Amino acid sequence: MSNGFSNSSVGRKVLMALSGFFLITFLTLHFVINFLSVFSADLFNMASHFMGTNWIIQFLMQPVLMFGTLFHLGMGINLELKNKAARPIKYAMNKANENSSWISRNMLITGIMILLFLGLHFYDFWIPEIQDKFVDGIWDNPTKYFPHLVHKFEDPIRVIIYCVSFVFLALHLLHGFQSAFQSAGFNHTKYTPLIKKLGYLFAIVVPLGFIFIAVFHHLCSH
Amino acid sequence: MNLTLKVWRQKNKEDKGGLVTYPVTGISEHASFLEMLDVLNEQLITQGIEPVAFDHDCREGICGMCSLYINGEAHGPDRKVTTCQLHMRMFKDGETVHIEPFRSKAFPVLKDLVVDRGSFDRIQQAGGFISVNTSGNTQDANALPIPKPMADKAMDAATCIGCGACVATCKNSSAMLFVAAKVSQYSYLPQGQVERKERVLNMVDQMDQEGFGNCTNTGACEVECPKGISLEFIARMNKEYLNASTSSEK
Ligand code: HEM
Ligand code: SF4
Numbered sequence: 418m419s420n421g422f423s424n425s426s427v428g429r430k431v432l433m434a435l436s437g438f439f440l441i442t443f444l445t446l447h448f449v450i451n452f453l454s455v456f457s458a459d460l461f462n463m464a465s466h467f468m469g470t471n472w473i474i475q476f477l478m479q480p481v482l483m484f485g486t487l488f489h490l491g492m493g494i495n496l497e498l499k500n501k502a503a504r505p506i507k508y509a510m511n512k513a514n515e516n517s518s519w520i521s522r523n524m525l526i527t528g529i530m531i532l533l534f535l536g537l538h539f540y541d542f543w544i545p546e547i548q549d550k551f552v553d554g555i556w557d558n559p560t561k562y563f564p565h566l567v568h569k570f571e572d573p574i575r576v577i578i579y580c581v582s583f584v585f586l587a588l589h590l591l592h593g594f595q596s597a598f599q600s601a602g603f604n605h606t607k608y609t610p611l612i613k614k615l616g617y618l619f620a621i622v623v624p625l626g627f628i629f630i631a632v633f634h635h636l637c638s639h
Numbered sequence: 640m641n642l643t644l645k646v647w648r649q650k651n652k653e654d655k656g657g658l659v660t661y662p663v664t665g666i667s668e669h670a671s672f673l674e675m676l677d678v679l680n681e682q683l684i685t686q687g688i689e690p691v692a693f694d695h696d697c698r699e700g701i702c703g704m705c706s707l708y709i710n711g712e713a714h715g716p717d718r719k720v721t722t723c724q725l726h727m728r729m730f731k732d733g734e735t736v737h738i739e740p741f742r743s744k745a746f747p748v749l750k751d752l753v754v755d756r757g758s759f760d761r762i763q764q765a766g767g768f769i770s771v772n773t774s775g776n777t778q779d780a781n782a783l784p785i786p787k788p789m790a791d792k793a794m795d796a797a798t799c800i801g802c803g804a805c806v807a808t809c810k811n812s813s814a815m816l817f818v819a820a821k822v823s824q825y826s827y828l829p830q831g832q833v834e835r836k837e838r839v840l841n842m843v844d845q846m847d848q849e850g851f852g853n854c855t856n857t858g859a860c861e862v863e864c865p866k867g868i869s870l871e872f873i874a875r876m877n878k879e880y881l882n883a884s885t886s887s888e889k
């Protein structure tokens with residue numbers, strides 16, 4: 418009989434899609450909060466302070482997010498290794514561009530670029546938070562977030578790295594958004610074309626928005 | 640037409656194999672690709688060289704036996720055709736043509752361009768059937784009402800000829816399109832309901848055991864499939880699988 422849902426190729430794809438949906442939801446929230454910083458320092462501080470000090474978010478949602486990201490990463494690598502092993506001898510000539518897009522074939526590469534970016538991003542924003550809260554013991558500093566953000570984007574090199582990373586995020590999502598629906602078993606004559614369009618919109622608007630935020634603060638700080 | 644062929648030659652399963660270059664001359668542009676290989680083999684025989692082994696049977700696009708990865712694409716550069724239906728006019732006079740066997744861990748090369756697609760048979764045996772009593776009281780199939788849209792979908796899925804081009808093309812060597820077609824064709828029909836849940840679980844299980852890769856939705860299979868089997872069926876299979884996995888009665 419069946420060797421179990423999470424061990425099967427289809428089951429793993431469904432789990433991959435679920436973690437993808439979860440990350441997309443998180444990304445949307447992250448994007449909305451960051452965008453507040455363009456309109457008002459106070460609003461951004463308020464939202465960040467809430468996210469940074471609310472216990473449910475800190476001690477329930479944050480670990481869930483960590484787990485979700487690590488799961489997505491681990492499963493992505495696991496599947497990719499299996500896929501490589503499924504064709505031990507390569508073709509001497511293979512015209513992959515004739516039947517599929519580069520982005521759909523290189524999700525691991527765009528994913529790893531996102532991972533590298535996450536390293537820098539943690540160093541920039543997460544480590545200082547941990548330092549503040551758990552080393553220095555200062556939890557209540559509701560005005561620190563905006564100045565910290567602006568300070569980080571003074572450095573043009575960092576702004577460039579962020580912008581390039583968002584391009585990789587866009588590439589990952591250009592395929593990933595609609596792919597997750599397909600993996601989860603949703604394909605409908607009427608709705609799938611809409612989902613594809615929505616996916617392209619999301620994959621372009623959100624990373625472009627992040628780029629805008631980084632460039633905006635960089636220009637304002639000068 | 641005159642062509643230069645780079646053909647994969649491999650003595651047996653164990654042999655390492657390699658590409659060998661052969662010129663062929665006097666090919667009609669109306670010939671099929673397999674007829675061109677017949678001409679090559681005749682030329683090789685007159686030179687005392689062992690002819691190239693390749694799979695074929697019906698030569699009219701219905702059996703799924705012919706395979707070949709031609710110039711970097713399963714069944715060559717044309718769309719919605721098998722290799723036996725591929726015309727030589729798709730190639731230019733003087734062109735160099737690469738001919739390789741389908742590559743997948745689950746499709747081991749037996750000799751030259753012949754691969755063993757027995758893994759597909761074993762997937763079929765795991766669930767690609769319906770059990771009916773044939774001891775004389777068999778019900779007439781037409782006695783069961785089937786809505787036209789369902790019959791159409793089942794027919795679309797059932798056009799899969801099990802050629803394996805989807806596996807050969809997929810960067811992950813995934814057999815999802817084939818298995819999805821076979822799972823779906825029964826799932827639309829009343830006759831397929833009895834074994835519906837077991838079928839998808841067992842067929843996916845067998846597919847995994849054979850060493851095929853995992854689908855990443857690149858869509859390459861759908862483009863190269865000679866029968867135009869739709870990716871929609873893969874989503875359907877995933878849904879069937881999810882449904883079967885989450886229900887306690889199988
Ligand atoms: C930590 C770095 C990341 C890595 C290494 C990574 C890697 C991967 C890999 C290998 C796949 C499978 C490709 C496929 O099945 O087509 C994938 C799919 C996906 N990823 Fe990521 N990813 C990362 C981050 C992200 C982020 C931040 C998001 C969203 C904001 C995301 C969203 C998705 C989606 C929606 C899918 C499609 C799921 C599916 O096809 O079922 N990924 N990722
Ligand atoms: S799905 Fe298409 S490519 Fe795959 S085995 Fe069936 S007919 Fe061949």
Ligand code: FES
Pocket residue numbers: 694695696697698699700701702703704705721722723724
């Ligand atoms: S020989 Fe039967 S499909 Fe090509």
